[in-house]
Amino acid sequence: MENQPVNLILAARAAFSQAAALVVQYSFSILGAIILLIAGWILSGVVSRWAYKGLSKIHGIDETLARFFESVLHYSILIFVFVAVLAQFGIQTASIVAALGAAGLAIGLALQGTLQNIAAGIMLLVLRPLRVGEHIQTINVEGTIVEIGLFATEMKTADGLYLMAPNSTLWNTAITNHSRQASRRQQLSVAVGNDVDIDMVTQTLLEIVKSDERVRKDPPPRVYSDDLTAEKTVLMIEYWAKTREWAETRHDMIDRLRRGIAAKGVILK
Incomplete structure (x- = not known):
C-alpha cells in the first residue's frame, strides 16, 4: 500500500x-x-x-x-x-x-461505354474530322456541329432540331463533311426529246451556267450527254461552286435553266 x-x-x-x-x-x-x-x-x-x-x-x-x-x-x-x-x-x-x-x-x-465516348472524343478533337460550324453526315446522324465535348457532340439539324450524338457513334463510322473543302461540285440533269437540236440545247445550258458569277471558271463547267433512250436524251450539267454558296447556287440555277430552256421553246421530258 x-x-x-x-x-x-x-x-x-x-x-x-x-x-x-x-x-x-x-x-x-x-x-x-x-x-x-x-x-x-x-x-x-x-x-x-x-x-x-x-x-x-x-x-x-x-x-x-x-x-x-x-x-x-x-x-x-x-x-x-x-x-x-x-x-x-x-x-x-x-x-x-x-x-x-x-x-x-x-x-x-x-463506365466502359462512357470511357469509349471519352476516348472517341479525344480522337475527334485531335484528328479534327469535324469542326464547329461544319455540316456533316453519317449513317445515323446529319447536322451542323455546335459543340464537340468529351462525351458527346451537339448538333443542329437542317430543320432546327437539337441533336446530341455520343462520340463513339461518330468515331466508329464514316463521316461525310460537306463543309471542309472550299469548293464543291454540282450535277444537274435535264431530259429533252430526241426531236430537238441537242447541240443548241447544250450550248444554251452551258451559257446559262457560265453567266453565273458564283460558278468557278476552273475547273470549267461542262454539259454532256449522260443517257439516251428512244424518246429522250439526258444531258448532265456539271459545275463547281464555293461550298458556302453551293445550295443557294443550285436552287437559283435550276430556275434559270428552266426559264432558259422554255425561252428556246424546248419542252423538258
Missing part, C-alpha cells in the same frame, strides 16, 4: 513521457503533411497551367482537349501528394495504391 502512490507517479510520468514523444513525433508528421499538401497543391496548379498553355499553342489541339489534359494532370499530382502524406504517418501506401488501382479498374469496367 505504501508503494501505490509511488507507482502511480511513475506510471503517470511514463504516460506523460510517451504522450510527449508521440506529440513531438506526430507534430513533425502533421507539419510535414501540411507543407507537403500546400507544396503539392501549388505544384499541381503550376504544372497543369503550364501544360494547358503549352497544349494551347499546338496547332490542332482543341480547347476542350487542352482543358481535359490540364484536369487529368492536376488531379494525378494531387493523388500522388495524398499518398505521400499518408506515408508521413507510417501508413503502408502499397495497399492503398493497390486499392486505388482496383477501384479504377472497377470504375473503368462499370
Whole structure:
C-alpha cells in the first residue's frame, strides 16, 4: 500500500513521457503533411497551367482537349501528394495504391461505354474530322456541329432540331463533311426529246451556267450527254461552286435553266 502512490507517479510520468514523444513525433508528421499538401497543391496548379498553355499553342489541339489534359494532370499530382502524406504517418501506401488501382479498374469496367465516348472524343478533337460550324453526315446522324465535348457532340439539324450524338457513334463510322473543302461540285440533269437540236440545247445550258458569277471558271463547267433512250436524251450539267454558296447556287440555277430552256421553246421530258 505504501508503494501505490509511488507507482502511480511513475506510471503517470511514463504516460506523460510517451504522450510527449508521440506529440513531438506526430507534430513533425502533421507539419510535414501540411507543407507537403500546400507544396503539392501549388505544384499541381503550376504544372497543369503550364501544360494547358503549352497544349494551347499546338496547332490542332482543341480547347476542350487542352482543358481535359490540364484536369487529368492536376488531379494525378494531387493523388500522388495524398499518398505521400499518408506515408508521413507510417501508413503502408502499397495497399492503398493497390486499392486505388482496383477501384479504377472497377470504375473503368462499370463506365466502359462512357470511357469509349471519352476516348472517341479525344480522337475527334485531335484528328479534327469535324469542326464547329461544319455540316456533316453519317449513317445515323446529319447536322451542323455546335459543340464537340468529351462525351458527346451537339448538333443542329437542317430543320432546327437539337441533336446530341455520343462520340463513339461518330468515331466508329464514316463521316461525310460537306463543309471542309472550299469548293464543291454540282450535277444537274435535264431530259429533252430526241426531236430537238441537242447541240443548241447544250450550248444554251452551258451559257446559262457560265453567266453565273458564283460558278468557278476552273475547273470549267461542262454539259454532256449522260443517257439516251428512244424518246429522250439526258444531258448532265456539271459545275463547281464555293461550298458556302453551293445550295443557294443550285436552287437559283435550276430556275434559270428552266426559264432558259422554255425561252428556246424546248419542252423538258
